[in-house]
Amino acid sequence: MAEKNSAFGRARRYARVGASVGGLAARLGAERVLGVKMDRARHAADLRAALGGLKGPLMKVAQIMSTIPDALPKEYVQELAQLQANAPAMGHAFVKRRMAAELGPGWQGKFKSFDLNAAAAASLGQVHRAVSLDGETLAVKLQYPDMASAVEADLRQLRLIFAIYGRTDPAIDTRHIHAEIAARLREELDYELESRHMRLYGEMLKKEKHVHIPQVLPALTTKRLLTMSWLDGRPLLEFRDAPQETRNRIAINLFRAWYVPFYQCGVIHGDPHLGNYTVRADFGINLLDFGCIRIFHAKFVGGVIDLYRAISTQDRALAVHAYETWGFTGLSNDVIDTLNLWAEFVYAPLLEDRPRRIQEMEESGLYGREVAEEVHRKLRQLGGVTPPREFVFMDRAAIGLGGVFLHLKAEINWHRLFHDLIADFDTAALAKRQKAALDKAGLPLPA
Known part of the structure; x- marks a missing residue:
């Protein structure tokens, strides 16, 4: 039975996080509206320290916000980017109660062994190592209690930040950003949905020899408990x-x-966080977390390719068509020029048929940050823009993954990698493949 999204749980959560998040909103508002100067760097560090001690979605929201361009001032992004999914683990008594609630009082008999010490602790739950009755090593992800209330409380606090920041800086209308984050976070509460996402990825990547997806054990999985095969690997930063x-x-x-x-x-x-993958002995990749998955209509993917072709051939009409395909509306010529600045940055590695780093200019160390700030400044002067919901996590994935490539200092012919994927692109064929893969995973087509 799913836990209730209780008014008491939400109120308790508001009390815990209100000082941190409300303080951010109030100080931003005072600075922008009243002209009261604040030490942003110090306040951002205080905010990170406060959020880093919390379990639950607010820490995950902070991680998400650190990779969405223009959502928050750079001082906060720099601090929030340092948040890692390492909240202190819950103790043995908690684990026993939660496991009994999900699998019944005889839950321990369903495993050959189960380590009550968490192997990893994250924002919404913690992972335990176990061994199945057949001798297979397992990863068991157990959700923390009262997460539904925590999600709603934290989303309300996030709306407060956006409301204050939006009134003082209209360059980016954040309504759709909040709606998209809210939808993905609520989905992450459902581990049965995540198990279907894992089956979907297993189907889509079955021909990729160097990408590995855990196998789900449905009999040991519920909405708040996800049991899967254990995949050995090392952290990417090693x-x-x-x-x-x-x-x-x-x-x-x-x-x-x-x-x-x-x-x-x-x-x-949609979550290229460093903790969501590990590297195998043969340098293959383990994908480990499938809570934040975004499914797009085929025409949206077509728009991504159209914009690439528009930038590469300087076809302005095709660029406008691509933006409109994504859901941008009422675009003036100046706004189109400004959006193209961002597009030219994102697509730059794909345009050159040579090995290169993902970013060759010297920047602040945050992938795309300086370009984003220039785009933000121009959009503010032009009266702002409203990014469509679908754009949010696509952009986040591109920037987040670009940051990983930056860490690796990889020198790749990105142009050829990309063209290998789109050489025979056809929206009708994509839609057919998508439906087949979603049907096998038990997932619906995008709304």
Whole structure:
């Protein structure tokens, strides 16, 4: 039985996070509206310290916000980007109660062994290592209690931040950003849905020898408990000083892990957080978390390719068509020019038929940040723009993954990788493949 999204739970959560998030909103408002100067860097550091001690979705929201261009001032992005999904684990008594609630009082008899100490603790739950009755090593993800209330409380706090920031800086209308984050976070509460996402990715990537997806154990999975095969691997950042060829191989596997599903079936993994994948001994990739998955209509994917072709051939009419396909409306010539600045940055590595780093200019260390700030400044002067909902996590995936490639200092011919994926692109064929893959995973077509 799903936990209730209780008024008491929400109120308790508001009390816990209100000082941190309300403080951000109030100080931003005072600075922009009243002209009261504040030490943003210090306040951002205080905010990170406060959020880092919380379990639940607010920490995940902070991680998401750190990778969506223009959603928050850069001082906050720099601090929030440092948040890692390492909230302190819950103790043995908690684990026993939660496991009994999900699998019944005899739950321990369903495993050969179960380690009550968490192997990893994250924002919405923690992972335990176990062994099945057949001797298979398992990863068991157990959701923290009262997460439905926590999600609603934290989304309300996020709306407060957006409301204050939006009144003082109209460059980006954040209504759709909030709606999209809210939808994805609510989905992440449903581990049975995540198990279907895992089956979907297993189907879409079954021909990729160097991308690996855990196998779900349905009999040991509920809405708040997800049991899957354990995949051994090392954290990606351990390879930052590896030989160039090794880093390139890892980057190629990551690229295919993200973009084969998108260009073949219109599905994107919207959370390229460093904790969501590990590297195998052969430099293949393990994808480990499937809570934040976005499924797009075929025409949206077509728009991504159309914009690439528009930028590469300087076809302004095709660029406008691509933006309108995504749902941008009422675009003036100046706004189109400004959006094209961002598009030219995102597509730049794909335009050159040569090995290169994902970003060759010197920047602040945050992928795309300086370009985003210039676009933001121009949009503010022009009266702002409203990004469509579908755009939010697509943009986030591109920027988040670009940041990973930046960490790896990978030198790849991105142009050829991309063209290998889109060479025979056809929206009707994509829609057919998408439906077949979704049917096998038990998932509906996008609304």
